[in-house]
Amino acid sequence: MSSQPIAPLDLILADSLLSEEERAIRETVRTYLEAEVAPHISAWFEAGELPVHEVAAGLGQLGLLGMHLDGYGCAGMSAVSYGLACMELEAIDSGLRSLVSVQGSLAMFAIWKFGSEEHKQEWLPQLASGQAVGCFGLTEADFGSDPAGMRTFAKRDGSDWVLNGSKMWITNGTVADVAVVWANTQDGIRGFVVPTATAGFSANAVRHKLSLRASDTAELVLDNVRLSETA
Known part of the structure; x- marks a missing residue:
C-alpha cells in the first residue's frame, strides 16, 4: 500500500505522472493568475466585460497564447502543458480560459494549419504575443x-x-x-x-x-x- 498521503483533489494520483517541467509550468501560470487576474475577476464578471487586450498582453508575455503550436513566436509546448495551463485559467474563470483557447486552438491553429505563409507571418507572432486578438x-x-x-x-x-x-x-x-x-x-x-x-x-x-x-x-x-x- 502506498505511503503517500491522500490528495482530495487528485484521488487517482495523476499529478505523479507529470514531469517537473509540467509542474513548473502549472505553478507559473497559477502564481501569475492569482497575482494579476484573480483580484479583478469578480468585478469583471459583475460588469460583464473583460479588458481583453490588456489581459491578452500579459498572457502573451507568459507564452500561453498558442502555446501548443511551433514556430512564429509560439512556445511549442506539449498538449499536457497546454491542458494544465487551461485548468489554471478555468479555475479563475471560464471566460478567461475561453479567451485563451479560442485565440490559440481556434483562430491561431486554423491559420497555423491551413493559412498561407503570408497569413502565418503576418498574424501568428502578433497573436502569440497578445499584441493582436x-x-x-x-x-x-x-x-x-x-x-x-x-x-x-x-x-x-x-x-x-x-x-x-x-x-x-x-x-x-x-x-x-x-x-x-x-x-x-x-x-x-x-x-x-x-x-x-x-x-x-x-x-x-x-x-x-x-x-x-x-x-x-x-x-x-x-x-x-x-x-x-x-x-
Whole structure:
C-alpha cells in the first residue's frame, strides 16, 4: 500500500505522472493568475466585460497564447502543458480560459494549419504575443456550429471574394483584430482570414449573459466584405 498521503483533489494520483517541467509550468501560470487576474475577476464578471487586450498582453508575455503550436513566436509546448495551463485559467474563470483557447486552438491553429505563409507571418507572432486578438467565426444563430446549415456565403467577384452573412456567440468578437470566418462557396466550405478593420465587417456585443460573463461575446456581421483572392 502506498505511503503517500491522500490528495482530495487528485484521488487517482495523476499529478505523479507529470514531469517537473509540467509542474513548473502549472505553478507559473497559477502564481501569475492569482497575482494579476484573480483580484479583478469578480468585478469583471459583475460588469460583464473583460479588458481583453490588456489581459491578452500579459498572457502573451507568459507564452500561453498558442502555446501548443511551433514556430512564429509560439512556445511549442506539449498538449499536457497546454491542458494544465487551461485548468489554471478555468479555475479563475471560464471566460478567461475561453479567451485563451479560442485565440490559440481556434483562430491561431486554423491559420497555423491551413493559412498561407503570408497569413502565418503576418498574424501568428502578433497573436502569440497578445499584441493582436483573434476570433473564430463558425457558429450561426439558426444552426449552431453545424457547417451543413451555414448560411454565410462567399462568392467570387473578379479575383476577389465577397462575403455576406452573420455569426453568433463569437468569443473575442468585438475586440478581435482578425477573424477566421467560415463560409459556403460554390465549391464548398472555405475559411477566410478577415482583418476586422475591413469595410463591411462589424461586431455587436451580446449582453446580459447568465454565464461566461467575463468573456467578450459577439454577433459578427459581414455585409459585402471584400477580400483578396488570397484571404
